[in-house]
Amino acid sequence: DGGITQSPKYLFRKEGQNVTLSCEQNLNHDAMYWYRQDPGQGLRLIYYSQIVNDFQKGDIAEGYSVSREKKESFPLTVTSAQKNPTAFYLCASRDYWGRGGKDTQYFGPGTRLTVL
Amino acid sequence: DQQVKQNSPSLSVQEGRISILNCDYTNSMFDYFLWYKKYPAEGPTFLISISSIKDKNEDGRFTVFLNKSAKHLSLHIVPSQPGDSAVYFCAASASQGGSEKLVFGKGTKLTVNP
Numbered sequence: 537d538g539g540i541t542q543s544p545k546y547l548f549r550k551e552g553q554n555v556t557l558s559c560e561q562n563l564n565h566d567a568m569y570w571y572r573q574d575p576g577q578g579l580r581l582i583y584y585s586q587i588v589n590d591f592q593k594g595d596i597a598e599g600y601s602v603s604r605e606k607k608e609s610f611p612l613t614v615t616s617a618q619k620n621p622t623a624f625y626l627c628a629s630r631d632y633w634g635r636g637g638k639d640t641q642y643f644g645p646g647t648r649l650t651v652l
Numbered sequence: 653d654q655q656v657k658q659n660s661p662s663l664s665v666q667e668g669r670i671s672i673l674n675c676d677y678t679n680s681m682f683d684y685f686l687w688y689k690k691y692p693a694e695g696p697t698f699l700i701s702i703s704s705i706k707d708k709n710e711d712g713r714f715t716v717f718l719n720k721s722a723k724h725l726s727l728h729i730v731p732s733q734p735g736d737s738a739v740y741f742c743a744a745s746a747s748q749g750g751s752e753k754l755v756f757g758k759g760t761k762l763t764v765n766p
Binding site: 539540551571576577579580581584594603624628640641642643644645646648 | 661672686688693694695696697699720741753754756757758
């Protein structure tokens with residue numbers, strides 16, 4: 537089955553620690569995205585990558601870092617510099633030619649990060 | 653500056669009736685619009701989209717209407733079912749300039765009562 541997987545589902549971290557969230561897709565999509573969702577805030581773009589070894593900052597990139605060494609994988613590191621890291625993190629990939637048409641993004645199940 | 657606005661945080665309807673969710677946008681460069689449905693603690697799922705060259709797109713119980721002059725779109729769900737209870741996000745993108753990004757509204761929580 538093709539899809540996007542994120543692990544773990546729930547993650548706890550102590551203040552001051554870096555943590556890496558995993559995102560893997562086997563849909564052969566070129567573009568991948570990271571969002572965070574906070575209550576009442578909708579989805580805000582953290583980073584995105586259109587091709588391997590290339591990525592761009594989104595609207596709220598401060599305190600985060602990413603890498604894109606493989607087409608299938610786009611891990612997100614939440615660093616200790618992120619002031620408010622507790623949130624629900626969503627990974628997505630883009631399907632240019634699918635049912636939704638251009639620019640349609642498909643999402644993974646999300647990771648809930650809680651900083652203690 | 654919120655470019656995509658969903659002004660109703662919540663909506664409650666009876667099963668079998670029509671649900672109408674609204675979305676307004678300010679950026680005239682937006683030319684592609686999508687609706688996503690999201691259950692708690694899950695990722696959003698794609699519902700339906702519409703290009704700016706159309707004013708209506710249907711998919712089963714879901715229809716999206718686009719009014720470009722008013723910069724307004726709406727999602728109609730007919731008939732509404734209890735399983736439709738979720739948060740619905742409107743999103744938009746602009747193809748000019750090679751933008752790869754979607755801009756999301758803050759969502760509307762739909763509750764369909766049996």
